[in-house]
Amino acid sequence: MSQAAAVLPCASELCWVVGGREDIPVLLFRPSPRLICVYDPLTGTGQAESDCAQTPSLVKAFAVALGYRVDHVRVEPTHPAGVFAWREESRTGS
Numbered sequence: 001m002s003q004a005a006a007v008l009p010c011a012s013e014l015c016w017v018v019g020g021r022e023d024i025p026v027l028l029f030r031p032s033p034r035l036i037c038v039y040d041p042l043t044g045t046g047q048a049e050s051d052c053a054q055t056p057s058l059v060k061a062f063a064v065a066l067g068y069r070v071d072h073v074r075v076e077p078t079h080p081a082g083v084f085a086w087r088e089e090s091r092t093g094s
Contacts, residue, residue: 001025004039013055017063019071028059038062 005012010029017024027039036058037047046062056073063070 001027001041004041014076015055015059016074016076017059017068017070018074019063019069023074024063024068026059026063028055040066 001014005014005027008027008029010031012027012029015026015028017026025041029037029039031037034049034051035047036050036052037045038059039045040062043066046065048062050058052058055075059073059075060070063073
């Protein structure tokens with residue numbers, strides 16, 4: 001995820017889809033005001049147009065469309081374009 005976030009020309013948010021056997025990391029980014037993109041390392045990048053600013057709602061909609069079970073979405077702090085601070089404890093939920 002750090003490599004993907006580092007090459008983005010815009011800020012990104014690391015989100016964790018919580019609901020199955022393990023948490024699934026995805027990156028949400030907004031290349032333009034109405035364009036929403038979500039990068040899932042397993043399936044690639046999906047995009048949609050939306051005025052919604054609710055990151056958890058957007059990520060949940062993408063995850064459900066991909067067939068993931070979603071109990072909730074955990075959002076990490078926003079990372080500026082080209083910068084990503086990986087925190088190992090995010091993977092383990094600590």
